[in-house]
Amino acid sequence: MTSVRRKEPKPGAGQYRARSRRILRFAAWHLAVTWWFELVLPRIGLGKIAERNRAKRMRRFAQRFHDLAVELGGLMIKVGQFMSSRLDVLPPEITAELEGLQDEVPPVPFAAIRDLAEAELGASLDTLFTSVDQTPIAAASLGQAHRAWLRPDDVADTGLSAVVLKVQRPGIDEIVEVDLAALRKVGRWLSHVRLVSDRANAPALVEEFAKTSREEIDYLNEAANLERFAADFSSDDRVSTPAVVWERTTRRVLTLEDVTAIKITDSQGLQAAGIDPAKVAPVFAEIMFEQLFTNGFFHADPHPGNIFITPNLEPLPDHPWTVTFIDFGMMGEVSAKTRSGLRKLLIAAAGRDGKGLVAAISDVGVLVPSADTAALERAMTELFARFGGMGFAQLRDVDPHEFRDFAVEFGDVVRSLPFQLPENFLLIIRAMSLTSGVCSSLDPRFNLWDSVEPFASQLLRDERGNLVRDVAKEAFDVASLTLRLPKRMDALLTRVEESSLPVTNPRLERQMARLIRTTQRGASVVVFAALIVSGAVIRADSQVMGNVLMFASAIPLLHGLWVGRSRR
Incomplete structure (x- = not known):
């Protein structure tokens, strides 16, 4: 060699x-x-x-x-x-x-690409690959990709034959x-x-x-991103990714399985393969929503050149094709706090809740805490009232004067607010902007609400589960306090009586006893309310469990009534 x-x-x-x-x-x-x-x-x-x-x-x-x-x-x-x-x-x-x-x-001329790849891999391309196509299949700002074929011994080891050789542009670091x-x-x-x-x-x-740019020119980082993304969707038949050939990968050279298929916005190609472009749009949108709102690790550059639609060789009834992602150099992460705020934002948007939307925007950190949001809440409520249920095709048919009137009415409000962009938020905006553009290209009548609402409904069901857990924890804490409070009160009275201060006031003792009974009754009412609210919430998804919780709420209610009467 x-x-x-x-x-x-x-x-x-x-x-x-x-x-x-x-x-x-x-x-x-x-x-x-x-x-x-x-x-x-x-x-x-x-x-x-x-x-x-x-x-x-x-x-x-x-x-x-x-x-x-x-x-x-x-x-x-x-x-x-x-x-x-x-x-x-x-x-x-x-x-x-x-x-x-x-x-x-x-x-870049192939001669320069060859020089860099051979310097990185430590051997001639002729000894590493059966052949390499000198015409690039993609030329990007930081690197370019060439189709290549592995040698027979590597085919046996990897199970791959056709690969894509991605090489940085010479001198791009500087x-x-x-x-x-x-x-x-x-x-x-x-x-x-x-x-x-x-x-x-x-x-x-x-x-x-x-930070994002430096990560994007480190192909070892991109390969690790790819495998993490693949693991997130390992059980999802709708999503596929290329395999990494690690033996032919360095910081400046990346070798991947060739998964080239139908470009996602190639409507004619999709129709020729028997795929309805209008059915691709909502699936792609939902996959992007899952990355942002569920996984917290998302593809931040989902432009049409990075997304393919791959017909399955053995079509599944529900998934005759898969959405294939490539180019994982630009990825974003959403912190748990930001993801929680985005979930609230999505639920508020699906419910056309202007006030809830502004509250979620504040939670995400886009508005500084001191911002006066009353005017923005009115603007968002009015926005939903006028345009909330419209798709992009319908919005194009709206009288331009109506848009202009709305912009004049509320433009100053939005511009006057102290907005800020939290960490990674530019990538979130980029990902959603590109997703929206791809979906509209697939189906001009595509209505984002049609994809947002079912996903938001699932998030709402998840939030119900979180609410039940939070209520149950709160009820347990209150109940524990209720059981401990009489003993703590008795101990307090004992310490006061044993101190040097002579405290033998019967009125004080009666007031303390009344305070204990009041606290017990209050705790019983809290537990009763917690159980009946939990039952009402859960009953929408599980009637049996909801009925059990609502029935159990009678116990603390009776206890509260008994405490109130037994010691009068």
Whole structure:
């Protein structure tokens, strides 16, 4: 076996400095333009000029950033991809122009890819694989993928033949650090702009982006993410993932089972395989919901290039196809606290509960604790009343004037609130934005509520179980206190009587006895209420258990009545 280790060509320090200067000049110029049109002109009475030219300015900015990102590559592509997915906050002039960055990345010549792969694996590709296709099947901002075939002895060991060889772009480590340094400067600039700093901690967001980017260029980390994700769905027939060929994997080279199938948004391909695209949308949405709200470990880059629909060779009655995920470099984790808040948010959204939705948003940490939420609660209630049950197709048919009237009515309310983005929340927003876009592409009539409501119902049943456990624990604690309280009162009286203070007040003793009886009655009432509420809640799912709990509630009720009468 011949070991080949060739030094990769790297740009010089001068090229890195030029790259950083280009990024900073671009950011400084457009921040200055935005400051002039959005802050200065409105203050001197020329706000109409800014309003009239806003769409054109946004389009020009997006076009220039698109050109800069394609030319520079690196993290600029990732920044553009994130911006293209923010359909919720960025104007369509920007998102539409940047959509092409999802796939529009020029490939690296195969000779450079071969050099890097051989240096990492310590041997010639010809000795490691039967063959490697020199034309990439995917070219991304941080790496690119080539189809390859394992040698017969590796086929016997792994059970795999066709694989995908994923290799980093040469010099990407250094480029990432240069880009992050420039982005940190931009973040510090933004921290001094009150319009931004009141709503987000820009330097903290850059650091979160830096952490995610560094993880994404570590292919050992991606392989570990893949196996963790596969374990989460190991018992779910709807989901599949590629296997990792660990013997051909390093920090900068990743070899995976070739699971290429029908791209999830290829409606013609799905129909040719006998798969109804409209049936794929709700399944995909539910799988993403489970990652976010149940598992807490989610695919943060579910764009169409990373999701396939694979027809099963032996179709199961309920699952004639599976949703196949690839590219696990960008993953997110949801803490237990945030996941609990998101579950409440989902339940509130499904129930069109504006007040509950705002409370859940606060629990998640998107609103600072001091925020006055009364106006936002009214806005959310009004939003649900007007548009709550509509799908995307129906929303497109709504009179634009109605949207504009709503935006005028409540836009200032939303903008004035002190929003913040908790850790990992950008990834959550990205994942849900891409999920929504994929589902709408599969079915223009897709109604997100149709997927949210059954999932929220299941969460509500789970929350009922948690409520019963909490109520039962509370009842047990109260009952224990009730049993211990008379002894503790007697001990207290004994200590007082044995002290140097002469306490022989019959009135005090009568008051203490009355306090004990009152506490016992109160505890009995609490236990009675806990049991009857638990029974009523559980009865919806289990009539027998619910009836038992409700019947048992009579015992503490009778005890409370008996205590009240027996010592009068």
